[in-house]
Amino acid sequence: MSKTGNILLCGVGGQGILLASEIASSVLIKAGFDVKKSEVHGMAQRGGSVVAHLRYGKKVYSPLIEFGSADIAVSFELLESLRYLPYYRKETKVVVNTQKILPAPVSTGVDTYPADVLEQLKSRGLEVFPIDAFNIAKSVGETRAVNMVLVGAMSVFLSVDEKIFLEVVDERVPEKVRQVNRQAFLKGREIIEAMRPAIKGGKVQP
Amino acid sequence: MKKKRSHPDIKGSLLLSGNEALALGAFEAGVKVASAYPGTPSTEILETLCSYEGVYAEWAPNEKVALEVALGASFGGVRALATMKHVGLNVAADPLFTAAYTGVRGGLVIVTADDPEMHSSQNEQDNRNYAYAAKVPMLEPADASEAKEFLKIGYRISEEFDTPLLLRTTTRVAHVKGMVTAGAKEVPATVPGIEKMPEKFVMLPSNARKRRVELEKRMMKLREFAEAFPENRIEWGDKKRGFITSGISYLYVKEAFPEASVLKLGMVHPLPERMIKGFASEIDELYVVEELDPFIEMHIKAMGVDCRGKDVIPAIGELNAEIVRRSITGKKGGQVFEPVQIPMRPPNLCPGCPHRGIFYAISKLGAFVAGDIGCYTLAALKPLSAMDSCVCMGASIGTAFGMEKAIGKESLGKIVAVIGDSTFMHSGITGMVEVVYNRGFTTVVILDNRTTGMTGHQPNPATGSTLSGEISATVDIEALCRAIGVKHVRTVNPHNIEETEKVLKEEIERPEPSVIITKAPCVLLPEMKKRKDKRLYTIIASKCTGCKSCLKLGCPAIEWVPLAAEEAKKLGYKEKQKGYSRINPVLCDGCGQCAPLCRFKAIVISGGDNE
Ligand SMILES: Cc1ncc(C[n+]2csc(CCOP(=O)(O)OP(=O)(O)O)c2C)c(N)n1
Numbered sequence: 001m002s003k004t005g006n007i008l009l010c011g012v013g014g015q016g017i018l019l020a021s022e023i024a025s026s027v028l029i030k031a032g033f034d035v036k037k038s039e040v041h042g043m044a045q046r047g048g049s050v051v052a053h054l055r056y057g058k059k060v061y062s063p064l065i066e067f068g069s070a071d072i073a074v075s076f077e078l079l080e081s082l083r084y085l086p087y088y089r090k091e092t093k094v095v096v097n098t099q100k101i102l103p104a105p106v107s108t109g110v111d112t113y114p115a116d117v118l119e120q121l122k123s124r125g126l127e128v129f130p131i132d133a134f135n136i137a138k139s140v141g142e143t144r145a146v147n148m149v150l151v152g153a154m155s156v157f158l159s160v161d162e163k164i165f166l167e168v169v170d171e172r173v174p175e176k177v178r179q180v181n182r183q184a185f186l187k188g189r190e191i192i193e194a195m196r197p198a199i200k201g202g203k204v205q206p
Numbered sequence: 207m208k209k210k211r212s213h214p215d216i217k218g219s220l221l222l223s224g225n226e227a228l229a230l231g232a233f234e235a236g237v238k239v240a241s242a243y244p245g246t247p248s249t250e251i252l253e254t255l256c257s258y259e260g261v262y263a264e265w266a267p268n269e270k271v272a273l274e275v276a277l278g279a280s281f282g283g284v285r286a287l288a289t290m291k292h293v294g295l296n297v298a299a300d301p302l303f304t305a306a307y308t309g310v311r312g313g314l315v316i317v318t319a320d321d322p323e324m325h326s327s328q329n330e331q332d333n334r335n336y337a338y339a340a341k342v343p344m345l346e347p348a349d350a351s352e353a354k355e356f357l358k359i360g361y362r363i364s365e366e367f368d369t370p371l372l373l374r375t376t377t378r379v380a381h382v383k384g385m386v387t388a389g390a391k392e393v394p395a396t397v398p399g400i401e402k403m404p405e406k407f408v409m410l411p412s413n414a415r416k417r418r419v420e421l422e423k424r425m426m427k428l429r430e431f432a433e434a435f436p437e438n439r440i441e442w443g444d445k446k447r448g449f450i451t452s453g454i455s456y457l458y459v460k461e462a463f464p465e466a467s468v469l470k471l472g473m474v475h476p477l478p479e480r481m482i483k484g485f486a487s488e489i490d491e492l493y494v495v496e497e498l499d500p501f502i503e504m505h506i507k508a509m510g511v512d513c514r515g516k517d518v519i520p521a522i523g524e525l526n527a528e529i530v531r532r533s534i535t536g537k538k539g540g541q542v543f544e545p546v547q548i549p550m551r552p553p554n555l556c557p558g559c560p561h562r563g564i565f566y567a568i569s570k571l572g573a574f575v576a577g578d579i580g581c582y583t584l585a586a587l588k589p590l591s592a593m594d595s596c597v598c599m600g601a602s603i604g605t606a607f608g609m610e611k612a613i614g615k616e617s618l619g620k621i622v623a624v625i626g627d628s629t630f631m632h633s634g635i636t637g638m639v640e641v642v643y644n645r646g647f648t649t650v651v652i653l654d655n656r657t658t659g660m661t662g663h664q665p666n667p668a669t670g671s672t673l674s675g676e677i678s679a680t681v682d683i684e685a686l687c688r689a690i691g692v693k694h695v696r697t698v699n700p701h702n703i704e705e706t707e708k709v710l711k712e713e714i715e716r717p718e719p720s721v722i723i724t725k726a727p728c729v730l731l732p733e734m735k736k737r738k739d740k741r742l743y744t745i746i747a748s749k750c751t752g753c754k755s756c757l758k759l760g761c762p763a764i765e766w767v768p769l770a771a772e773e774a775k776k777l778g779y780k781e782k783q784k785g786y787s788r789i790n791p792v793l794c795d796g797c798g799q800c801a802p803l804c805r806f807k808a809i810v811i812s813g814g815d816n817e
Contacts (some may be wrong), residue, residue, distance in 0.1 A: 012551065025221055025383065035221065036349070037383040039664070040325045041246055046584065047762055062456075062527045063349075063382040069542035070216040080551070082581035085543040101764055103551035108757045109591055109785065110767030111549040124543060 004057035005010040007154070010084050012101045013050045016147030019172070020166025021052040024158075026168045028056040031160045047104075050085060065196050074154045076082050076133075076146065078117050085124075087200040094126050095153045095192070097133040097146065107136070129153065129192055136187050142177060145184035152188025156196070162189070170183075210259040216713070222386045224379040228289075228486065230386065231357035236394045237261055237287050237310070240280035241272040243632065244661040245291030246326035247380035248319035252289060253504070253664075258675045265664055265673045268599075268632040269294035271299045273316060277370070280314040281407060284337035285540075289317040292333050292599035293598065302370070303340045308407050309368035309424075312396045313361035320376045323524040324496045328523070328579065328598065337475035338373050338505075341421055343439070344372040344427050344475040346453040350384040352437075356472065358392065359437065365395065367424055367431070374474070376453045378524065392560070394684075416624050429476045437472025437613035440485055442469035447534075450502060450513070454525075455495045461527035464533075465481040468566065474502065479509050479695060486511045493518075493534060497525050555584050557763040558795025560726035563700035564624075565592040566759055566799070567707040568651070570716060573622050576606035578634070579628035581659040589760045593624070600633025600799040607646045619715045620714030628658035628666040631681065641719045642691040649714045650721050652683055655728040655756055663730060678747070687721045693721035701726055702799050721772035728793050741795040742812040743789055748778065750786040756800045756809065760768045764800060 007024060011017045018039060025035045033056040055067045067086045073080030074095045081096045088094065096118065105111035107203040114120070121128045148169065155165050166182060168172075173181045218228065228251045232240060240263040242252045256263035266272035269290040279286035290298060302316065302816035318336070321327040337344035345360055347353040357373060364371045366385045368441045404411050434440055443466050449459045452471040459468060471477070481733035486492050486506075492502040494515035518533045519525065528539040557561050565585035568575055569592040576594035577583060578601060586593035595605055613620075625634045630652050641648045658664040664669045670680035687695045694716060698706045706724070713720040727734050745756075745764075756764050768785040776782045789800075791812065801809040810816040 013553070022221075022383075024776075029219075029221060029385070029395065034385060035383075037221075038378060039381055039383075040377060041250075041381055047551075047554065048553035049551040061457040062524045063378055063384070063457070066526065066528045066539055068542045079548060082546055082548050083551075086541050086545050089540065091543050103549045104554050104762065105549045107753065107762060107765040108760060109768065110588075112768070114548060122544065128390065199219075 004060055005057050006070050006072075008051065008070045008084060008087050009054065009076070010049070010051040010073070010080045011097075012080065013047050015050070015076045016144070017052055017076055018052050020147040021054050023168050023172055024054055024154070026070055026159075026172070027160055027164050030168065033057060034060045035154045036060045036063040042127070049080060050082060056173050072154055072157050074150050076150060079103065079113060082114070082117055082120060084190040088126060090125055092126060093129065093133065093157050094121055095150065096121070097127045097150060098130050099132070099134040113162050129195055131188065131191055133188065136191070137184055140180050140183040140187060142180040142184065145177075145181055148181045148184035149188035150188075152185035153192045155185070155189050156192040209257070211257050212259040216388045217345060218388060218404065220348050220386050220388060221383050221798055223250060223381055223383045224347070224350045224353045225250035225381070227354040227433060228375075229258070229356035230388065232287050233258040233261060234354070234389050234391050235358045235361045236285055236392050238284035238398070239276060239578055240264070240289070241271045241275040241289040242264045242289040243272050243294055244658055244664045245294050245319070245581045246661055247321060247364050247375070247377045248289045248294070248522055249293045249661050249664070250579075251317060252673060255287075263582070263673055263813075265666065267667055269298040270301060273298040273305070276316070277301060277305050277308075278315055280310040282312070283401065284555065285314040285398045286312055287317070290319070291327065292331050293327065293329065294318070294530050295333055295336055297341075297599075298488055299336070302336070303767070304409050305370045306340050306342050307409055307414055307421060309417075309420075310370060310396060311401065314370040315357060315360045315364060315376065316370060317357075317373045317374055319375060319380050319511050320498070322376055325377050325531070326594070330498060332390045333502060334370070334474055334501040335375055336497065337374075338501075341425055342370050342475075343473060344374055345365070345472060346374045346474045347379060347472070347720050348453055348456045348470075349379060350381065351386045352472070353379060354386055354389075361394070363431075367428055367533055367680060369424055373652060373700060374453070376454055383691050397433070417658070419550070425476060429479065432473050432476055432478040433480050435473055435478070439470055439472075440481075441470065441712040442470045443467045445488050446490045447493070447494055448766060449493050450485070450506065451495040452502065453497070456478055456495055458525050458527045458530045459495050462531035471502065477502070477505055479710045482506050483769040486513065495519055495525070495530055506508035509609045540805065547662065554587070554760065554762055555581060556729055558797040559796070560700045560724060560728070561585060561653060562590070562759055562761060562801045563703050563797070564653065564724045565590045567700075567703050567710055568592050568622060568624065571622065571710060572706055573620050573714060574609065576602045576609065576621060577622045578625040578629050579621055579660070580601035580617060580629055580653070582624065582626055587760075589758050599629050600637055602734050603634055603637030603641060603650055605647065606650070607641050607644070610646055611650055618717055622649045622710070622714055624653065626659070627652060627654045627656065627668045627683065628664075631667045635686070638687060638690050638692065644721055647717045647798060648719055648721075649716070651710075652721060652723045654683060654723050654725045655665040657728045657731055659728045659730070661765055663728065683723055692719050692721050692745045694718060695723065696721070697723045700724035701725055701799055704802060729797075741814070742791055742796045743798060743809055744817060745787055745788060745789050746766070746808045746810060746817065747788065749806050751806055752783040752786050753805070754778070754787070755803050755805065756787050759800055759803065762801060763790050763795070764788075765790055
């Protein structure tokens with residue numbers, strides 16, 4: 001049986017994770033894969049922690065990623081990159097938006113935001129790709145395009161042509177904001193590409 | 207009115223969630239009438255279906271009404287659909303059990319969306335038990351593609367066997383997206399029109415006794431049907447280990463044991479006994495893998511088939527491939543990293559949420575808060591901690607009244623019921639009638655935020671619009687309460703905490719029934735998001751003493767900045783000050799609830815005269 005690719009996307013409700021995972025799914029479908037994507041609606045959306053599982057391959061059965069088997073993890077918020085640690089394995093490429101969104105126990109002064117999130121990841125031998133997606137999105141003129149920057153960032157690890165990504169971005173976002181979203185995507189991609197020499201395993205091939 | 211989609215729009219292979227696929231299935235099956243009450247994980251079925259041409263889709267006030275509407279549509283000769291979350295079927299159970307007797311004219315399918323793991327629910331009931339108890343067939347798809355096909359098959363079964371049919375999904379079927387191929391649109395055989403069939407539709411005991419016999423005959427026929435039903439299928443593999451499974455569990459079994467033999471049940475009630483026995487006889491080690499109750503296991507054990515199931519597979523929560531593998535082989539999964547202790551990120555009321563104001567005021571009363579279900583249930587969490595019970599939709603008023611009767615006069619001023627507008631419409635009105643009729647003195651707070659917030663902003667009878675976006679009559683909650691006989695009905699603005707607190711204190715002490723309606727729209731409604739007159743608040747840092755009063759609101763926009771020993775002095779604060787509060791301008795919604803809470807007048811309108 002051929003291997004199934006596992007992409008975990010996590011962050012905070014309202015960050016556009018669902019659209020990002022939707023775009024990644026469409027891209028993988030266009031590239032000829034079977035895709036299953038799992039997410040939970042309802043309670044989770046009220047500012048809580050949100051996670052989406054995306055699995056692709058020749059034929060995908062279970063929609064859920066197993067512990068220790070994520071190929072790529074994309075965390076839309078700094079702290080959240082630690083929450084799903086059990087899903088990671090040593091080779092997981094961890095893309096982390098360094099933006100902080102304070103969880104309630106921190107903003108109310110009951111708990112503190114850990115200062116060493118990236119170090120905690122790196123100390124476990126993980127390949128970590130930090131990216132300041134919020135400010136990148138801001139620089140292209142649309143703070144809401146954070147998710148597109150991150151789609152661009154993760155695209156580096158998928159053996160799918162850039163053209164297909166851009167096609168799907170065009171299909172998915174309204175005409176008015178198409179150009180900024182394209183820019184956000186390309187910027188995210190470019191920044192991670194620049195870290196390329198540091199990338200060990202190269203592309204993820206299911 | 208929202209724009210409608212016609213069939214030529216929907217072609218080829220699509221990435222759809224189970225719920226979207228069910229909507230497409232309903233459309234392709236030629237469903238004419240669909241009714242539902244929102245509830246995770248079922249809500250998107252009707253939200254999607256209402257966009258298709260030629261289908262009437264609506265939000266009913268509750269699930270019982272939704273099923274009755276669908277049943278009526280079936281009596282009227284068209285294919286009909288009712289959808290609900292698992293607990294919704296408890297509310298609709300009354301019509302369900304007798305609809306099994308009447309049978310149908312047009313096909314009738316009821317979708318029940320169960321929520322193993324309780325991602326967004328108050329319990330984890332397994333609604334397969336309803337199929338058995340109500341004596342109706344049940345189909346259980348494993349993914350989006352099957353969801354669409356099974357719904358269409360469901361209508362054929364419903365019409366052929368003259369029965370309502372249950373289709374059960376679970377969260378991981380309803381919300382998982384997968385590939386679905388659009389198909390042809392069917393033309394149902396029945397035609398709309400009035401046909402009187404009293405011996406079938408009037409369930410007087412004399413008629414019902416005859417239908418009762420028909421019901422058993424129908425189940426016999428369905429059992430026979432199940433034996434040859436192509437969606438009950440065997441995938442032969444290694445016969446040393448074999449699995450009987452259905453729904454999402456099938457996918458976990460395939461993932462965990464790709465080489466094993468599998469009997470996949472598309473229909474979980476009634477079960478194909480001969481097929482199961484035949485399969486079992488070829489297998490050395492037989493397992494039943496199912497989430498929640500040992501439903502299949504129990505029934506096949508009753509057939510005299512020996513198998514293993516809940517002795518190894520957990521009965522609580524969701525399964526996944528790893529759990530299935532580990533339960534059976536004892537082999538640990540591939541987990542490399544242990545979880546680390548980090549701050550939790552629980553869901554929270556939004557910045558600017560009107561519920562925060564009323565619950566802050568309620569928390570000052572020190573009363574027992576008989577709560578209900580909605581976004582406002584989040585007020586039970588810290589720091590508001592302002593809810594003391596929450597059972598099921600509508601329960602707040604009855605439970606408050608029951609406590610009052612238990613404790614007597616002494617409870618006056620010590621109990622308050624709180625219920626949302628949608629929940630009041632759903633099943634709170636009868637509780638209100640109870641209080642007035644049985645001479646109680648319950649104080650009921652109705653949270654009118656003009657929408658059904660928790661499930662994603664569906665309009666309700668107190669909103670003034672329908673599912674498809676048409677303007678409709680708005681139930682006047684105040685007039686309704688007065689008509690029931692409540693003499694003291696007051697409306698407050700919950701963002702004005704002082705005023706709200708005052709009114710609450712007055713009403714809770716009153717030895718008569720009273721209602722307080724908090725009126726302020728949900729901040730996530732489009733008209734609230736778009737509003738231009740928003741004035742954000744800010745905290746004058748130099749005035750903040752670090753007393754943390756503002757943090758008691760639990761507003762995500764108010765952030766505590768801790769200060770190290772040296773820092774306070776450097777910033778001009780008293781040396782001992784442990785930190786200060788600030789307002790995150792990106793999150794602030796300008797509700798102003800926080801400003802009066804600051805004794806030091808540090809919270810002011812941003813850019814205003816006082817800044
Ligand atoms: C019987 C039943 N049906 C549906 C639900 C799902 N549900 C939970 S809360 C809720 C509605 C809440 O709306 P409202 O009372 O207006 O409060 P809001 O969320 O707007 O604050 C719904 C539909 C449920 N829990 N039980």
